[in-house]
Amino acid sequence: MSKTQIHQQVLGANAEYVKHFGNKSELALPPARQFAILTCMDARLDPAKYAGLAEGDAHVIRNAGGRASDDAIRSLIISHKLLGTKEWFVIHHTDCGMELFTNDIIQNLLAKSLATATVDEKGWRNVQEEGGSDEARFVNFLTIKNLETSVSEDVQRIKSHPLVAKDIPVYGYIYDVKSGKLIEVPQVN
Amino acid sequence: MSKTQIHQQVLGANAEYVKHFGNKSELALPPARQFAILTCMDARLDPAKYAGLAEGDAHVIRNAGGRASDDAIRSLIISHKLLGTKEWFVIHHTDCGMELFTNDIIQNLLAKSLATATVDEKGWRNVQEEGGSDEARFVNFLTIKNLETSVSEDVQRIKSHPLVAKDIPVYGYIYDVKSGKLIEVPQVN
Numbered sequence: 001m002s003k004t005q006i007h008q009q010v011l012g013a014n015a016e017y018v019k020h021f022g023n024k025s026e027l028a029l030p031p032a033r034q035f036a037i038l039t040c041m042d043a044r045l046d047p048a049k050y051a052g053l054a055e056g057d058a059h060v061i062r063n064a065g066g067r068a069s070d071d072a073i074r075s076l077i078i079s080h081k082l083l084g085t086k087e088w089f090v091i092h093h094t095d096c097g098m099e100l101f102t103n104d105i106i107q108n109l110l111a112k113s114l115a116t117a118t119v120d121e122k123g124w125r126n127v128q129e130e131g132g133s134d135e136a137r138f139v140n141f142l143t144i145k146n147l148e149t150s151v152s153e154d155v156q157r158i159k160s161h162p163l164v165a166k167d168i169p170v171y172g173y174i175y176d177v178k179s180g181k182l183i184e185v186p187q188v189n
Numbered sequence: 190m191s192k193t194q195i196h197q198q199v200l201g202a203n204a205e206y207v208k209h210f211g212n213k214s215e216l217a218l219p220p221a222r223q224f225a226i227l228t229c230m231d232a233r234l235d236p237a238k239y240a241g242l243a244e245g246d247a248h249v250i251r252n253a254g255g256r257a258s259d260d261a262i263r264s265l266i267i268s269h270k271l272l273g274t275k276e277w278f279v280i281h282h283t284d285c286g287m288e289l290f291t292n293d294i295i296q297n298l299l300a301k302s303l304a305t306a307t308v309d310e311k312g313w314r315n316v317q318e319e320g321g322s323d324e325a326r327f328v329n330f331l332t333i334k335n336l337e338t339s340v341s342e343d344v345q346r347i348k349s350h351p352l353v354a355k356d357i358p359v360y361g362y363i364y365d366v367k368s369g370k371l372i373e374v375p376q377v378n
Contacts, residue, residue: 007276014370014371016241017238017241041250043216043242043245043249044216044244048235049244051202052201053232056232063263064268070328071261072260074329082306082308089199101271106266110352114352163324163325178214180213181203
């Protein structure tokens with residue numbers, strides 16, 4: 001089967017990366033700088049660039065919203081217990097897609113079609129209405145109403161988790177997609 | 190409270206990034222190149238570098254192992270349904286930490302202590318034995334026995350998910366940490 005343009009481009013970029021791989025083959029498995037970042041999958045975010053990470057430095061966990069889901073916490077537990085990270089950052093960002101819909105909205109859209117929806121000033125709309133699934137009713141999409149709140153809630157959820165050591169500092173930040181700046185979200189504790 | 194060295198370094202690196210942010214403030218929310226990568230949180234992996242991504246190009250989802258957890262699939266569903274990605278890569282890697290333990294091992298370690306364990310030729314060992322939690326019995330840590338199998342299973346789990354559109358190609362790869370190379374895992378289907 002012939003490869004798509006994107007598939008070819010990714011393999012082409014990878015071939016270039018391999019050419020200049022240098023001594024990165026020497027890097028150890030545990031993160032050298034002993035910290036982890038939990039952030040959003042958003043395409044505009046490059047945590048290695050915005051937080052100054054070289055290969056080997058830090059764990060990076062990403063999902064829709066940068067939320068402290070059970071799976072993100074699974075990853076953080078492994079990160080500390082077996083791989084020695086000692087400080088964690090939770091970083092959400094301005095203009096996040098997770099602020100643009102609710103569980104109801106995406107569940108209703110998916111119930112009628114799995115294909116990509118469109119959005120305009122009237123809201124989200126399916127472009128076709130066939131082949132949907134009611135399974136979405138069972139998924140919590142972890143949408144965001146307010147960024148300070150989502151960061152604070154996620155920091156607290158991590159800190160209060162029974163499998164998270166109490167001496168791990170968890171910092172909360174919002175990344176501003178208009179400037180690249182990390183803005184601290186003070187934690188109440 | 191004074192900031193740790195890591196905390197200061199991250200903010201310092203971010204200040205440098207902001208200085209050279211340029212026209213990235215113009216980037217649109219949906220990924221310009223309309224694809225997503227699911228890969229491991231491992232510190233040695235930089236998907237932007239190994240797959241040639243600029244800010245704005247593609248969604249990047251990362252967790253311990255790069256596993257197709259429910260949360261990773263939540264993220265992929267949002268990525269396609271609302272933000273228009275059309276192709277997905279699942280990329281695990283050689284020398285993955287997830288190959289070095291089992292659910293039993295980490296559950297037993299956490300039962301006695303939440304602090305970082307050590308490892309040698311005899312296996313994992315707690316350095317202290319207090320403050321553990323049996324909660325780990327309820328967590329599936331999604332460890333890996335064989336990389337080809339984990340990639341294939343995760344590709345199949347995604348493709349067969351009731352909320353994933355059938356026309357999305359899902360490519361399976363293993364990243365070689367010794368060379369930086371992406372090695373294809375042929376899919377049976």
